[in-house]
Amino acid sequence: MTAVEIPEIFSGTELFMIKFPNVKSIPVLYQWLRDHCRCDECYNATTNQRNITILDFPENIAPSKYDCSEGxxxxxxxxxxxxxxxxSWLLKNAGFIGDDSEEEKIPRIPWQKLPDIARVGLKPYLNNDAGLSSIISSVLRYGIGIVTGVDPTLAATEEVITRIAPVQKTLFGEMWEVNHNGNDADVLENGDLHVFQDTAYTAIALRAHTDNTYWCDAAGLQVFHMLKPAPIGGETLFVDGLSVTLKLKAEHPEAYERLTHTPISATYIADGQHHVYRDPIIKLDPVTKKLLQIRFNLYDRSVMRTVPQNKMKQHYDDLRMIASIVAEKTRENYVKLQPGEVWIVDNWTVLHGRAGYQGSRHLGGSYVSRTDWQSKATVLGLINC
Incomplete structure (x- = not known):
């Protein structure tokens, strides 16, 4: 840690007031300080867990003496x-982290046309942290990163994914294949034929959306590897959800505010499955108030009964506003995905869809949980912690 000049410290009834040079005074509650003692008795440095709880010291805890020297x-x-x-630890951790008080190490950048997304070859991606960091940095910055030179097989795709984190097991399996022959809605998984009651397993066009709005914890990453493109159509659509929400906030701030609070129910129903979850379409980080997740899927919406009828007209107006921004042609990016390119997409901030197609189309991929890929980003030093 960098050296910090000795601050002025004033002791009060319940807290210290610490005045660091060139920094505003920081109030530090005695309970907070005692709770964060990192001695061997109070904290296990091996497990990074506390050995004591707040019930192990009185709420009126106070210092009998204190001294400040040598940092x-x-x-x-x-x-x-x-x-x-x-x-230095106190300066970093004792002050409240609010709207813009914490600099993001890699800030998320909104876009309309696909930006300069990182493209990293398979060998540097697999064999050194610089290649992996380049991909994850691109996902943090733009919501997408691309690994190239990958064999067009499901096994090779899985190797790319597990370099970041374990594959997320869901009702769709782990690694999955959408293998449509132009007639039937099929998915081939581990050699067995399964049919999922989902429009993704058809050849029709799909408007931009995020996946898993019917789960409490939607997949963090959506991974695409086009093992065999359709001869006609089938281009993949990408829309940046951050740019969508920023435009809505700028032009219709009241609608934006309502959509951050109005719970919308989404449902997935199939044989032996019935998933239901409700949450706002726009989820904000509870501390920074920046976009955390856009849960936008016009297909999976359940019966609308989470909004009173006397507010229903307003809700439909708000929904049309955000849907119309998502559908703007200037922000739609259609890409003919090719074998050998694994696209790693942030399902919490980037919407995807596809053009309708004819003929056989074979798509492989999987999901990765957000907590797992964010953990890898933190370990690599790409996220502040």
């Missing part, structure tokens, strides 16, 4: 327990 705040608590706190 460390030393506190002796009433009862005799001693705690040391690095000043």
């Amino acid at each position: 460390v705040l030393q506190v002796t608590w009433m009862g005799g327990h001693k705690s040391d706190y690095q000043l």
Whole structure:
């Protein structure tokens, strides 16, 4: 940690007021400090878990004495327990993280036309962290990264995915294939033929959407590998959800606000399956208030009974507003995916769809949970923690 100049510290009834040079004063509650003691008695550095709880010290905890020198705040608590706190650690963690007070290491950038997405060859992607970091950085920045030079097989696709995180097992299996022969809606999985009651397993066009709005934890990444493109049509559609929400917020702020609070129910029903979940279409980070997730799928919406009828007209107006922005031709990007290219797409911020097609089309891929790929990004130092 970088050296921090000795601050001025004032002790009050319930907290310290710490004035770091060139930084506004930071109030630090005694309970918070005691709770964050990192001595061996209070904290297990091997498991990164606390050994004590807030019930192990009184709510009126207070220091009996304290000293600050050589970059460390030393506190002796009433009862005799001693705690040391690095000043650099306090400066980073004691202040409230609000709207724009924390700089994102790799900020998400909105786009209308596909930007300069990272394209990394298979060998550097698999064999060094720089290649992997380039792909994940592109996903963090734009919501998409592409690995090239991959054999057009499901096994090779899985190798690309598991370099980031385990494949997410869902009702659709783990690795899946949408193998449509132009007549039947089929999916081939592990050599067995399964039919899923979902329009994805047809040849019709699909408007831009995000997947799994009927799950409480929608897949974090959607991975596409076109093992065999359709001879006619079948282009994949990408729309940036961040740019959609920013335009809605700028032009229709009241609609934007309502869509961040109005719970919408989505459903998936099939033989032996009935998934239902309700959440706002626009989910904001509870701290930064920036876009966390867009849950936009006009196909999976359930019976609309989460909005009172006297507010229903307003809701449909709001829904039409965001749907019309999603459908703007200027933000639609159709790409003829090719064998050998694995597209890794953030399902929480990038919408996808496809053009209708004729003939055989064979798409492979899978899902990856958000918590897993974000963990890898954090380990690589690409996300602040």
